[in-house]
Amino acid sequence: MNTHDLHGRGRTGPRLGRTRLLATAGAAALVLTAGLASPLVPAAPRAHAAEGTQAGKDGKDGKDGKDGKVLTVAVAQSVDSLSPFLAVRLLSTSIHRLTYEYLTNYDPKDAHVVPGLATKWEPSPDKLTWTYTIRSDSKWSDGQQATAEDAAWTFNKMMTDQGAATANGSFVNNFEKVTAPSPTQLVIRLKKPQATMTALDVPIVPKHVWEKVDDFSEFNNDKSFPVVGNGPFVLTAYKPDSYVRLKANKDFWRGAPKFDELVFRYYKDQDAAVAALRKGEVSFVAGSPALTPAQAASLKGEKDIRVNEGPGRRFYALATNPGAQARNGKKFGDGHPSLLDERVRHALFMAVDRKTIVDKVFQGHAVEGQGYIPPRYPTYFWEPSGNRRLAYDPAKAAELLDRAGYRANADGKRVGKDGKPLNYRVLCHATDPNDKAVGKYLQEWWGGLGIGVTLDCLDNVTDPWLAGKYDLAFDGWSVNPDPDFVLSIHTCAALPATPKDTGATDNFICDKTYDELYAKQLAEYDPAERANLVKQMESRLYDLGYMNVMAYPNAVEAYRTDQIESITTMPAEAGNIYGQDGYWSWWSAVPADSDDSSGGSASTGVVIGIVAGVVVLAGLAGLFAMRRRATAEDRE
């Protein structure tokens, strides 16, 4: 359930560890609900209870309420914050995509940059001054005009207020000055050239609403509804871990969405969400992070349900602790010293059969891992060639370990420099079944080399992660069309300032060659040359052996065709629906004619409830009878 934030974060922001932490706070309670809710009739009563409260809210709002076409999406991820300045999780940032316009957007067909709030953009000859033309047909939902002044205020706030820079600060680090000479003109002056100027994924907020906010690091934007925005939907209600409700913005400049309402409803248990989809209580299930192979297979034959599978934006990797350190040079954490040896890392790399992981764990719903960026982005996709490739070869891995001086003792266990047998702690997410499954394989593969593996499955991996107290860890990120962010998290600059701070770093990697390439690509405006630099970075990362990208999991999701007639995937050919780079899917979704399933599901729920009640009563009666007999026996 919480896996989406680690794998599914498509956005810039601080480190993934922290988001995982937030996701898993109060783990016991969640686990309990998940556990209690999971047996065979899971969702019906809960879902209906939720519907009741929502209906109440609708009444209060007094607007379109129940008559409109409602698109219900089952989600598992919690919202970290509804403030665009703080939110980093996939669900929250998707909601911001829907409620605020960004300067630019990505085309659903091939992800090239298309106009958003800006209709046009032009760099100066020295590429240091960028002028954006802001559209004049976008209105805030309270009736005011959205202008360049709003955009300038948003960027300036992020540049001056540390609290407002939490989520998207990396975009404005290099900004010198942002001004709005006229309501339709936004001018950004840069200190150095920056390649991401047409991919500024920053929600533009209304100045007249947000200038009243005092503390941006605390304000979560979840107190007064509806929230003023100018995206295709307007946020109208939110209850933590229960639902998020959005109403269509009929005045949206690109055209009004076809559904009147969009509801993200929480199902902490994926089986419950699938059951709700079968019954028609929800229209769409994304899975967290994807439907399991068994679920996808069983839904495929179902009437009125379509399973959509597209190449994922994520990579799924095994990250090695390179000896955690801070920017001030202080080392911390307790990563195994043997992992500092590149030969050991390569040996571990070579003892992982990525093909088996794709075939057995993902059962084909993934692509074998190569470089850092998934093949979904062919411009930046890189794969190792020839003898640089660290293919599955346990014999060679054993040889490498021997050469590195980690020889097996009499029991067949490899011994470290301190004389103790090698045993690596692998940090895994208790919430992600794939982690546990791959962990079982690692145990056997590395066990074959004579290396022990302790699988440390935690609900909250953040604390040990931030403290550098792990040897290896399961890791994953969603990659944006512009790869700048996922590349930036491996630079030395992303390390925490001191061991006590939290840096943007993913895995404490700090490599000079990599950093030089990173700076070069960020300043490179020529797309081909930049792609070339990015590939060199990926190659460098691969050779270092700190990040073993095992697979690129597919997005496996399902929706009801009797509720959603059509929906845009991204990319258009065999793309995904949930977690796109843009608002295309929900904005474009067309309701099907017969959208009357809630009544049917209610009656199913009642029937199941009655049956369950009868069974329980019968059981109780039987038990009671037995007890009476037993006591009678005792008495005789």
Place this chain on the structure above:
Amino acid sequence: MTADTTATPGPRTLTRQRRRASAARFWKQYRTHRAGVVGLAALVLCVLVALTAPLTVGADVRSVTDAPGGPLESPSARFPLGTDQFGRSLLGLVIWGSRVSLLVGLLAAVLSVAIGTLIGITAGHFRGWYATVMMRITDWFLVMPTLVLAIALATVMSRSLGTIVVAIGVTTWPTTARLVRAQTLAVESRPYIERAKALGGGHWHVMSRHVLPNVMPLVLAQTTLIISTAILTEATLAFLGLGDPTGVSWGGLLQDAREAGAVSSGDWWYLVPPGIAIAVVALAFTLCGRAVESVLNPRLGVSR
């Protein structure tokens, strides 16, 4: 017996004889409880299966890399209970899982009963503030929902078998403590305890030589009953994902099934066997416990 035979072998032989006789009497009475015999038979069978698992299915049954089947195959002649998502035989896994479930159940019950007995006897023996404090602590644990407490414990400690044992053990002892204390109070009010004290028997002597043997039957019955609770709790914790992620246990199998999406896909063979196994073993222990209880409980015994 004549005087000279008792003189040399001493009271020890006598005690032994008495014990043997009472064991025989116990067994004779136990046999009259049909449910208890059925439960015992089921238990013996389960224990045999668990103990011989390395010979019958072998440790390789857990291996994911050498899994013989395809993912989630339905039951067939080759895999009588089908396969899991890695292609491992579920029959083998259920058999292998019995080892963990039984072991954890036994250890946790022993731990729980040990804590309960210790606190119960001391609280019954030393009256006054010590007993008050101990009983208030017991009350506190008694009103705490066991599962929540166990989940909290299992969350903060590392995920391993030991953690589960401890988590169950330290949360289920209060009932035992209460029972044992009541029995201790009853025993200590008997005249021979007073005599022992008058002859110079100290606290330790009274507690270990007189009270403990007298509460032992109760403790035994309680242990048998707690084992089934412990097995259920272990399965629950494992099902909630708090068990050892790489081990194979019945609760863990249910958790794997849930995570693989077997519930909504209708792959019943993944869910039903471990579920039935848990139910059968828990039931068997309960039946045994009830039978032992009714044999040993004086009030029920007399009326028979």
